[in-house]
Amino acid sequence: MLTIYGVYCSRASRNYWMAEELGIPFQSVPVIQARLLADPLAADAQINTKSPAFLAVNPMGLIPAIDDDGLVLAESLANNLYLARKHGGPLAGADVREEGEMTAWTLWVATEVEPHTVKIVLTYDNAQENTPEGKALIEACVRGLERPLARLEQHLQTRDYVVGGRFTVADLNLAEVLRYAMSETHLFDRHPAVTAWLGRCHARPGFEAMMAGRRKEAQAA
Ligand SMILES: N[C@@H](CCC(=O)N[C@@H](CS)C(=O)NCC(=O)O)C(=O)O
Structure with missing residues (x-):
């Protein structure tokens, strides 16, 4: 299963669009940009780019990251090249x-x-x-x-x-x-x-x- 970490209003949009194009199932973890929160480290803060739980996924503290059956990648455009290559079809390179x-x-x-x-x-x-x-x-x-x-x-x-x-x-x-x-x-x-x-x-x-x-x-x- 593909997991996309990041909110739609961020570069994660690229990976959400790609998953829609491929028609593959995915789950979303809505990690928000820390700069949008008053206190990103507050106990009740929404999971964000400074949350320890997210830093364990992407130590750069940037969204998006994806986890595809245990493979974690964290560059939005590279994530899409990977997904194209993995799933093939017209979105991917034919050769x-x-x-x-x-x-x-x-x-x-x-x-x-x-x-x-x-x-x-x-x-x-x-x-x-x-x-x-x-x-x-x-x-x-x-x-x-x-x-x-x-x-x-x-x-x-x-x-x-x-x-x-x-x-x-x-x-x-x-x-x-x-x-x-x-x-x-x-x-x-x-x-x-x-x-x-x-x-x-x-x-x-x-x-x-x-x-x-x-x-x-x-x-x-
Ligand atoms: N080169 C990275 C850049 C990622 C990036 O800068 N993401 C921004 C959101 S679009 C971010 O996470 N910022 C952290 C923050 O604002 O707290 C990519 O394309 O994935």
Whole structure:
């Protein structure tokens, strides 16, 4: 049985979406970010990223982590590559060449894109988007995203999906990292092939199921 540690409103969304795409059973342990709690170590605190019980799973104190029949992994995008490889099917690489492309695109999004998109989403989470500092930070991140988005735009001008002509784990990993920057609509308006591809990814029932999980979680909070 697959266990996903982490709340839907975190990078764990990537692993929840993947589990939905694969149609595999999973259980969820809703470990919340410690920074969202006044006293994460209080005896009655919800299990969080500083809880000893969670640190025993991921000593880095970061969500998500997964436990798949005793194999514990704790990098959201790598978790998805593993799940694709394990379960196979259209989400996974059909051969070692496709696997190579999926790994390359995933490392590309983690290193060239995520540092910018995460800063954008956190600026909004912290309600700083209209402060001078927040605006300057977002503008700098948008500038940093120009080249990666131009690269992806060029790639998607001649194909509907990133690898292999079908929706794969590579699309899922990229789409979830880029979602953090979607507030910057002008950036996406300038990249129509990327925008159309994101629309295709977001039209998937697996994405909708994950987003429903996010809404349910927000209502319960
Ligand atoms: N590279 C890691 C990053 C994980 C990460 O930074 N997770 C955040 C939540 S999205 C976290 O656990 N933060 C701890 C906290 O805010 O207390 C991954 O992709 O899994």
